[in-house]
Amino acid sequence: MNYIKNLMKILLFAQCLLFYACDKKETEIIEIKITEQNILNLADFVKCPFNEEFKKNTNLEKYVIKKFGKPDEFGKGRDTLGNAVVADIIIDEIWLKYSEKMPGDIYSFRIYRGVSKRFEVFAGIYINKFTDLKYGFNEETTIKDIDNLFGKPKEHGIKRKGNDIKQYYYCYSNDGPYVYHLYIRFTDEKLDSIDINTNGIGL
Numbered sequence: 001m002n003y004i005k006n007l008m009k010i011l012l013f014a015q016c017l018l019f020y021a022c023d024k025k026e027t028e029i030i031e032i033k034i035t036e037q038n039i040l041n042l043a044d045f046v047k048c049p050f051n052e053e054f055k056k057n058t059n060l061e062k063y064v065i066k067k068f069g070k071p072d073e074f075g076k077g078r079d080t081l082g083n084a085v086v087a088d089i090i091i092d093e094i095w096l097k098y099s100e101k102m103p104g105d106i107y108s109f110r111i112y113r114g115v116s117k118r119f120e121v122f123a124g125i126y127i128n129k130f131t132d133l134k135y136g137f138n139e140e141t142t143i144k145d146i147d148n149l150f151g152k153p154k155e156h157g158i159k160r161k162g163n164d165i166k167q168y169y170y171c172y173s174n175d176g177p178y179v180y181h182l183y184i185r186f187t188d189e190k191l192d193s194i195d196i197n198t199n200g201i202g203l
Contacts, residue, residue, distance in 0.1 A: 034151030041149045042172050044134070046180040046196055049125065051132050060111045060120055064096050068107060073097040081112070090116040093123070121178065127194040141191040143168075146184055164188055 034042075048054050054063070065071070075095050080088040091112045098107040110124035130138040135149060146168060153168050166189075170182040183195040 034153070038149065038151035039172070041135075042151075042170055042182065043174060043180075045150075046172055046182055049127065049134055049137075049194065049196065051134055058120075060109075060113075060122060061094050061096070064109050064111075068096075068098055071096040072099045078115070089114060121198060122196070123198050125194075125196040128192075130191065133194075137191060137194070139190060143186055143189050146191075150182075165192075 050067070054060070073096070077093050079091055079093050081091055091114050094109075094111040094113065096107075096109045096111075097105050099105050105126060106129040108124070108126040109122060111120065112123045113120045127133070130141070137145075143166065150168075150170055153170050164187070166186045168182075168184040168186075170184075171179065172182065173179045178198050181197045181199070183197075185192040185195070
């Protein structure tokens with residue numbers, strides 16, 4: 001009986017080794033190597049991608065209008081946030097969009113302002129025109145520049161109309177109640193757009 005048990009253990013171990021050997025190459029390809037400095041750079045950028053810091057009592061709606069002027073589209077609505085642990089929290093959702101003559105936004109901002117619980121945060125920032133960004137990001141910023149700052153994450157690449165389009169995805173979470181998702185898109189190896197989304201609000 002012990003012989004059978006030992007044989008089963010050996011076979012199971014051998015199967016694991018075989019699976020690892022077959023899968024090793026793929027694992028090495030998608031392995032994420034991010035240093036502590038990369039994480040600090042990332043945290044600093046998603047907190048405020050512009051060359052200034054938000055103060056604790058900054059009114060984000062007024063901040064955006066002061067920096068970018070009157071938006072082409074503006075909206076405000078009341079909603080609730082919540083999760084399985086925390087009861088719903090009443091918020092005002094504010095969105096501001098700045099567009100060019102051609103279709104598509106050059107900037108858009110989505111702000112959550114707590115009503116039943118005091119807080120204010122950018123729930124989303126989309127940037128398609130690189131003015132006064134931290135780290136000097138602009139149209140000439142390359143994939144290598146981003147790799148040096150934030151580390152090299154798993155990337156997704158597609159071909160479209162002869163262009164090489166790639167999207168980088170980063171997820172950053174600190175000790176606070178927010179989780180930040182950063183999407184950076186490149187066309188032909190050059191920076192195309194930056195999209196920051198926040199979730200996890202409601203603690």
